[in-house]
Amino acid sequence: MIVVLVETDAQGATVVSREALTFARDLAGSSGAAVHAVAIGPLPEPARTGLLAHLADQGVQLVHIPQDDRLAAYAAAAWSTAVIDVVKSTSAGALIASGTPRGNEVLAHVATRLDVAMAANVVQIATVEPLAVTRQVVGGAALEEMRLDDGVAVFSVAGHACEPRPAAEAAVTEVLEYAPTISDRDLVARVARVEAIATDDTGALTNARVVVGAGRGAGGADRFAGLLELTELLGGALGVSRVVTSLGWRPHSEQVGQTGSRIAPDLYVPCGISGAIQHWAGCQSAKTILAINTDAEAPMVTRAHYAVIGDLHEIVPAINAELRARLGR
Amino acid sequence: MTNVLVCIKRVPDVAGEVLLSEDGQSVDARHVGFTVSPHEECAVELATRVTSASGGTATVLSVGPADSAEQLRNAMAVGCSDAVLVEADTVQFGPADIAEAIADVVRTRAAAGTSYDLVLLGNDAADTGDFQVPVRLAYALDRPVLTGISTVELAGDRVVARGDGPDGTEIFELPLPAVIAVMEGGVSPRYPSIPGRMKAKRAPLETVTPDFEPKGSGRVRLTAPTPRVSTVEILGSGPSAAPAVVDLLLELGVVSK
Ligand SMILES: Cc1cc2nc3c(=O)[nH]c(=O)nc-3n(C[C@H](O)[C@H](O)[C@H](O)COP(=O)(O)OP(=O)(O)OC[C@H]3O[C@@H](n4cnc5c(N)ncnc54)[C@H](O)[C@@H]3O)c2cc1C
Numbered sequence A: 001m002i003v004v005l006v007e008t009d010a011q012g013a014t015v016v017s018r019e020a021l022t023f024a025r026d027l028a029g030s031s032g033a034a035v036h037a038v039a040i041g042p043l044p045e046p047a048r049t050g051l052l053a054h055l056a057d058q059g060v061q062l063v064h065i066p067q068d069d070r071l072a073a074y075a076a077a078a079w080s081t082a083v084i085d086v087v088k089s090t091s092a093g094a095l096i097a098s099g100t101p102r103g104n105e106v107l108a109h110v111a112t113r114l115d116v117a118m119a120a121n122v123v124q125i126a127t128v129e130p131l132a133v134t135r136q137v138v139g140g141a142a143l144e145e146m147r148l149d150d151g152v153a154v155f156s157v158a159g160h161a162c163e164p165r166p167a168a169e170a171a172v173t174e175v176l177e178y179a180p181t182i183s184d185r186d187l188v189a190r191v192a193r194v195e196a197i198a199t200d201d202t203g204a205l206t207n208a209r210v211v212v213g214a215g216r217g218a219g220g221a222d223r224f225a226g227l228l229e230l231t232e233l234l235g236g237a238l239g240v241s242r243v244v245t246s247l248g249w250r251p252h253s254e255q256v257g258q259t260g261s262r263i264a265p266d267l268y269v270p271c272g273i274s275g276a277i278q279h280w281a282g283c284q285s286a287k288t289i290l291a292i293n294t295d296a297e298a299p300m301v302t303r304a305h306y307a308v309i310g311d312l313h314e315i316v317p318a319i320n321a322e323l324r325a326r327l328g329r
Numbered sequence B: 001m002t003n004v005l006v007c008i009k010r011v012p013d014v015a016g017e018v019l020l021s022e023d024g025q026s027v028d029a030r031h032v033g034f035t036v037s038p039h040e041e042c043a044v045e046l047a048t049r050v051t052s053a054s055g056g057t058a059t060v061l062s063v064g065p066a067d068s069a070e071q072l073r074n075a076m077a078v079g080c081s082d083a084v085l086v087e088a089d090t091v092q093f094g095p096a097d098i099a100e101a102i103a104d105v106v107r108t109r110a111a112a113g114t115s116y117d118l119v120l121l122g123n124d125a126a127d128t129g130d131f132q133v134p135v136r137l138a139y140a141l142d143r144p145v146l147t148g149i150s151t152v153e154l155a156g157d158r159v160v161a162r163g164d165g166p167d168g169t170e171i172f173e174l175p176l177p178a179v180i181a182v183m184e185g186g187v188s189p190r191y192p193s194i195p196g197r198m199k200a201k202r203a204p205l206e207t208v209t210p211d212f213e214p215k216g217s218g219r220v221r222l223t224a225p226t227p228r229v230s231t232v233e234i235l236g237s238g239p240s241a242a243p244a245v246v247d248l249l250l251e252l253g254v255v256s257k
């Protein structure tokens, strides 16, 4: 049995959770195991219906949904208790989540409490018998093959390590509600309240179809007008390098990379960004990369699909003018 | 008075291609410098702020080779008052072993009269990225734990922590003692001043050795990802490339007429 911790949003299962389900199904295919899901937290409609449709599509036979009001506010320890209950009741041999902050946090609690190893950001199964996984280290610039042969194999799947593919045969997903064995201790580190953020909209960056990137080449906090105009003309979001946030030119919520956001847009346009491995860690899932840089040898240029060589302060305004002329805006 | 222990890891400072050692067990760092994760720099900054507000001490700790003293001194140059080096060849240490080594120091110091009310760590190490040491440490010490935290502030015997969640900023209030893993973004780490550097040279650094058998990390080997052959198509140079760029944008369907 393989259990997958599925995170949800307003539409159902998140994209990265569906990726984890596909990953689990591939592992199950090679080991003959069944895949169950566990989904925690409030599930108002239409999220619940969406979740069940996503799970059916992924061929999941059964979803375990804990019923407990104390799970309304997030607490990693309480979530991990709810997950351990499922691991035990199904005698699972593997527990998988997506490599999100919550996915990794809950798995770390579960692995510690079960006294087993955990592998973060797995991209591939290396060997099935005995189980070994390949995972991203150094922000994805190197890979580690790691044994995971404890009683329960606990690991998270790196975002965009695989595409969410529907199962050959859709399932009719059954729902099993259960009462988790949460204790008061599990609730000590629990979200007390949430403040909605108006200006600092990180979701806009991670979900954008187009991201315009800006690095040290932008040259100063007051030199973003052209880049912001391009971002707006493309209906996208601005993403920046760590140099830009460290110098205080733009807020950290816009940072792309190992210690910032991971993006997977259809198009990424990094302007004046050299392409250090830690930045690449956050943008390598972009479908198409169009780099603008004075240096034709910059790693970002050689790794891009397309590039324009030159000063971004000349090129970006020219693109903006051309876009306005051609699109009549 | 609140005493804080902040944990940092010496890691190779690579920006370009990562070279691996011949045995595939570690990064070949012969030609690069060393650093710590930006998350840990922010944890050090928060440790300094919390203790200067409460009048306690900020101790910085690292588990690793003797050369980790460099990173410990850097942290003392920006406000930590003393350091502990748990000297070990950590190549085969797993996150449970690191947590055990840190927990041992916390317990030994508590027995000697210094208790750490707050242990701050980075959210994930820059090299191994295990996302576990803080949680494993918290269970070893039987304390509550938070990860992904941007700012911490003391409020009496409680700590108020904030971090980004899926629906906005999440606010937590924990009783002390607690363990908190910090993520870059809430504070800007300060630069060391010259007097800070001078003071750090003379600041106390205690070296201890772990006295347990490590469980190991499960590492079989490191490999380099298959190098990408450059397939870049240069659309042109300078502003005259703009029409070609717009052609591409239309072709990709990211803008429409
Ligand atoms: C553990 C760790 C984590 C990190 N995490 C991140 C992270 O999350 N995100 C991140 O981005 N970095 C991260 N970094 C930092 C990273 O290593 C690089 O230092 C950083 O990405 C470089 O930013 P940059 O490309 O803007 O600057 P630079 O490397 O200085 O590059 C500037 C580029 O701009 C070009 N340029 C200059 N002027 C112009 C112009 N007028 N027009 C066009 N091009 C121009 C130059 O040719 C050059 O390629 C991390 C580092 C470490 C050690």
Ligand SMILES: Nc1ncnc2c1ncn2[C@@H]1O[C@H](COP(=O)(O)O)[C@@H](O)[C@H]1O
Pocket: B007, B008, B009, B010, B037, B039, B040, B061, B062, B063, B064, B090, B095, B098, B120, B121, B122, B123, B124, B125, B126, B128, B129, B130, B131, B132, B133, B134
């Ligand atoms: N060898 C080490 N010495 C001190 N602290 C460490 C060490 N390894 C990890 N840590 C701390 O634990 C955090 C998370 O690391 P990890 O779980 O390995 O991703 C790091 O950011 C550090 O703060």
